[in-house]
Amino acid sequence: MNPPITAVERVRAAYARIEQVDRPEVWIGLRPQAEAEQDAAAxxxxxxxxxRLPLAGTVFAVKGNIDVAGLPTTAGCPAYAYRPEADAPAVARLRSAGAVVLGTTNLDQFATGLVGTRSPYGAVRNAIDPQYxxxxxxxxxxxxxxxGIADFALGTDTAGSGRVPAAFNGIVGLKPTIGLVPTEGVVPACASLDCVTVLARTLPEAERVLSHLASPSGRQLPxxxxxxxxxxRIAVPEPEQLGELDKGWAEAFRAAADRLDQAGAELLPIDLEPFTQAAASLYEGAFVAERYTAVGAFIDEHVGSADLxxxxxxxxxxxxxxxxxxxxxxxxxLASLRIRALASLNDADALLLPTTPGHPTLAEVAADPLGANTRxxxxxxxxxxxxxxxxAVxxxxxxxxxxxxxxxxxxxxxxxxxxxxxxxTAPPLRLAVxxxxxxxxxxNGQLLALGGRLVSTTTTADTYRxxxxxxxxxxxxxxxxxxxxRTIEAEVWQLPAEGLGALLASLPRPMALGSVELADGTxxxxxxxxxxxxxxxHEITAYGGWRAALAALPRAEDPPR
Known part of the structure; x- marks a missing residue:
């Protein structure tokens, strides 16, 4: 087993990767390598x-509208830049846990856009295909x-700004509840709606980072x-309510819903209309005025500037x-639409949606910047x-x-x-009971509460007592x-991996989890x-199963003698 990587080694690997990929448009304020290595050595x-530093040996990037001490906060506009005296709380918490900052990253200016091209620092090209x-x-x-430069990164998400780039680049984007992560030290887009988000390659990595960011002093937990x-229970809209999708996207979405179904989830219908109506109102209605409150005066003073x-x-x-x-x-x-939306969700645990209706090229966005972004x-x-x-996953x-x-x-x-x-992101597991x-x-309620689903009723192989x-x-x-x-009555249940783990952790002795052979040899x-x-x-093998044995006993608490 290889020893864990040191922070210094991880920083050096990150800068080697930066040189290898040659994507300068990713960064606005990349720290000198020697400076990052100094932090790593500490x-x-x-x-x-x-x-104990739980994030030691990791490096992260910070969206350019979030304060990092020693680097200019630009929000994607050179003329707006200022040098913060301290890290934003979100950054400070990750540094305290041992993570090392590489630098600040490019963004749609003032966090206004879902395309990644609205920046005087250059359009950020897709990680998989730079034409997109x-x-x-x-x-x-x-x-x-x-x-593969950063282990994780901080973004913001007011209208999808963390989830859309996660989807387009094949990574995870966690958009937490508003107020769960402090937004102090973040240039506001719409202050009442802004969230600091986590971008990571896997869901466990993203969750681990979020656990260090969540604030107990934020909104009171209801x-x-x-x-x-x-x-x-997962709400899934009908295809016609999704509107026009890129070629192949409807099939991909259906496949994702099918995977949830196969994993034991119950799929429920939902009326998506209140969600899409509210989505249109964010820019078409009066709510966009909050963006003017944030940076409108600055823009008015710099009309015609090449920095805008x-x-x-x-x-x-x-x-x-x-x-x-x-x-x-x-x-x-909006209040009326929200009531309708929550009523439509009813008792569903979640709503499943494609993150976006499609994925445009750079040329398509250049030809219709507003239309492409709105979609x-x-x-x-x-x-x-x-x-x-x-x-977003x-x-x-x-x-x-x-x-x-x-x-x-x-x-x-x-x-x-x-x-x-x-x-x-993880295949479900089977369990014989x-x-x-x-x-x-x-x-049986334990299995149901953990998301279990009955797959089959069968028996064991004929080698059990x-x-x-x-x-x-x-x-x-x-x-x-x-x-x-002899054969013993059995049921095979399907559980999420984490559900099986939770069940095993609570399993009292003398019970144990092992490999059980079924009648079909599996x-x-x-x-x-x-x-x-x-x-x-007392042996009850002859009854052929627990339920048959219970039926033959006067009371379940009196085992036969």
Missing amino acids: VDAKVAAGL VSGGSSSGSAVSVAL ALEQRRPGPW DPTVSAIITRARDIPAHRLYADTEK LGRFTNSTNLFDLAAV PAGEVNGLPFGVMLIGPAFTDERLARIAGLL VGAHLSGQPL LYALNTVPAKPGLVRAREGG FVPGFLCEPQALEGA
């Missing part, structure tokens, strides 16, 4: 001294991760309704003249308007390019969404026998019994 020294856009506005952050036991992206400045300056009464009207309409926000724009959480490829989907749910269901997203976890038995253990209440114990065995993980527990137990 991390290694602390680790050697016994200090990288997605924005967290373009440089996403590409730095996708190219009392969420207890979900009904049973498999995950013309598309961005036009969007923000138009918002200056929106009348106040329209904001009230749009707010009232990309069809599914992402409404999330923060409705105060929802979201996670890879879900295959279409024509050689990444295809991504989102899972969206109510505020503070971030962990739940990640668990469901794991069904798309023969006793109290059988359908209708007292512990079953015992009623000397416990109160009685529990069955299954053991493999060299002789005297082997499946299942519940077995430690041999020492058989002392004082």
Whole structure:
């Protein structure tokens, strides 16, 4: 086994990769390598001294609208640049955990865009095919991760700016509940909607980073309704409600929904109209005025400057003249749409959507910058308007390019969404049960609560013996026998990998998880019994199963003697 990489070694590997890929448009403020190595050496020294730094040996990139001490915060506009005296809290927390900052990354100017091309520092090209856009506005952050330069990166997401580039570059984008991660030290786009997001190559990596960012002093955690036991319930819109998608995308989306179904989730219909109506209102309505509040005065003072992206400045300056009464009207309409949207979700645990309707080329965006951008926000724009959480994950490829989907749910269901997203990124596991976890038995609810689904009713191979253990209440114990065995009634359940892990962690002795041979000769993980527990137990093999044995007993708590 190789020793863990040191922070200094990781920094050197990152700068070697930067030189190798030759993507200068990714960066706005790349730190000198010697400076980053100095930080890394300090991390290694602390680790050697016994200090626990959970992110030691990792490097990260920071979107250029988030403060990093010692680097200019530009928000993608050179004339706007200022030098912060301190890191934004999100950056400081990651540094405290041992991660080393590589630099600040390019973005759609003032975080206004979903394409990654609206920047005087250059268009950020897609990590897989440079003819295509990288997605924005967290373009440089996403590409730095996708190219293997950074282990993870910080972005922001007001209308999809973290999720869209994650989808286009085949990585994970976590958009947390508003307020879960502090936004101090972040140049606002729409301050009431802004989120700091995490971009990483895998879901576990993204979750680990988010755990260091989440703020206990943020919004008060509400009392969420207890979900009904049973498999995950996923709302999936009908194809006609998705509108026009790029060629092959409808099939890819259906395949993602099918994977959730095969993993044990229950797919439910949903009316997507309130979501798409709200998405259109983000830029077409009065809510865009909040962008003028953030940087409008600066733009007015720099009209005609080469530092201003013309598309961005036009969007923000138009918002200056929106009348106040329209904001009230749009707010009232949004409240009505939100009620409809949440009612449409009903008791679904999450809504599954394609992250975007398609993936444009650089040339297509240049030909229609507003139209292309508007299309990309069809599914992402409404999330923060409705105060929802979201996670974007890879879900295959279409024509050689990444295809991504989102899972969206109510505020503070971030962990739940990640668990469901794991069904798309990790195959489900099977489990054989023969006793109290059988359908209708007292512990079956544990399987349902963990997202389990009954796959088949079968029997074991004819090499097992079953015992009623000397416990109160009685529990069955299954053991493999060299002789005297027979087939035992069994059920095979399918669980998410993390569900099986949780079940194993809570498994009381003398039960153990082992390999159980089924009647068809296949082997499946299942519940077995430690041999020492058989002392004082009564053999019930002849009944052919636990349920048959219980039916023959006067009371379940009285094992036969």
